Amino acid sequence: MRRSLMLPLASLLLVPAFISCGGDEIPTTAPQAxxxxxxxxxxxxxxxVRKDYKHVALIAPITPDVVYPSARQLHVDAKALGITLTPEEIKGLGIEHLADKLDTLPGGPTDDYPVKxxxxxxxxxxxxxxxxxxAKTWGxxxxxxxxxxxxxxAYGSQAIIKDMALGFDGKKVLTVSCLKKPDGTFGVTLLRWEVNPKTLKQD
Structure with missing residues (x-):
C-alpha cells in the first residue's frame, strides 16, 4: 500500500509549476537558464504574463555589439506595431530616464547613452x-x-544563433533569434513578428 501511494506522489513532484486557464499553461515560477x-x-x-521585469536579464546578452543594435530594433518595431509601455512598467523596468527616447535610440554608444x-x-x-x-494566447x-x-x-565567426519559430493553431506568428552565450545558455537577440499581432484572433 505504501509503495502504491509513493509513486503517484513522486510523479506529482516531477510536474512543472503551471497555472491552467482554459487549457493554457503558463509557468508560475521563473524558468531556469x-x-x-x-x-x-x-x-x-x-x-x-507574470511581469517579472528582472527576469528578462536571464535571457538577455550583455555585450555592446548585441545590445545596442538590438535594443534599437526592438523598440522601433514595437513602435511600428503600436505597442507601448505603461508608467508602471517603465518604473518596474528601471527606465524612467530613458522613457522619452526609447523610440529613437541610437544603434551605438553616445555620451548620454552608455552600455548600462x-x-x-x-x-x-x-x-x-x-x-x-x-496571456491566453501566450499559453x-x-x-x-x-x-x-x-x-x-555579424557577431563573430564563432557566434551560434538559432532562429526559433513560434505560433499557435498551426500558424507561425513570431521568430525569436537565440544567441548562445559564453556560459553555454541561450539568450534573445531579436523578436520578429511574422504577422501583425493586431490581425490575430486573440481572447
Whole structure:
C-alpha cells in the first residue's frame, strides 16, 4: 500500500509549476537558464504574463555589439506595431530616464547613452514586444521549428544563433533569434513578428 501511494506522489513532484486557464499553461515560477533555444519560449511566456521585469536579464546578452543594435530594433518595431509601455512598467523596468527616447535610440554608444542604459533598454524592448499577445494566447504558443541564423556571424565567426519559430493553431506568428552565450545558455537577440499581432484572433 505504501509503495502504491509513493509513486503517484513522486510523479506529482516531477510536474512543472503551471497555472491552467482554459487549457493554457503558463509557468508560475521563473524558468531556469535556457539550455536550448526551445527553452526560451517558457521565459517569454513567464515574462509577458507574470511581469517579472528582472527576469528578462536571464535571457538577455550583455555585450555592446548585441545590445545596442538590438535594443534599437526592438523598440522601433514595437513602435511600428503600436505597442507601448505603461508608467508602471517603465518604473518596474528601471527606465524612467530613458522613457522619452526609447523610440529613437541610437544603434551605438553616445555620451548620454552608455552600455548600462543600452542593456536596460534592450531588456525593456524584449518585454515590450511580448505585450503583443494576451496571456491566453501566450499559453497556446508552441515551437514550430529551429533553424541556423547565418546572419548571426555579424557577431563573430564563432557566434551560434538559432532562429526559433513560434505560433499557435498551426500558424507561425513570431521568430525569436537565440544567441548562445559564453556560459553555454541561450539568450534573445531579436523578436520578429511574422504577422501583425493586431490581425490575430486573440481572447
Amino acid at each position: 535556457a539550455k536550448e533555444p526551445a527553452d526560451i519560449l517558457y521565459h517569454l511566456q513567464y515574462v509577458a 542604459d543600452a542593456r536596460l533598454a534592450f531588456n525593456a524592448g524584449i518585454y515590450r514586444m511580448t505585450k503583443a499577445l494576451t 497556446k504558443m508552441r515551437h514550430m521549428g529551429i533553424t541556423d541564423n547565418a546572419a548571426g556571424r
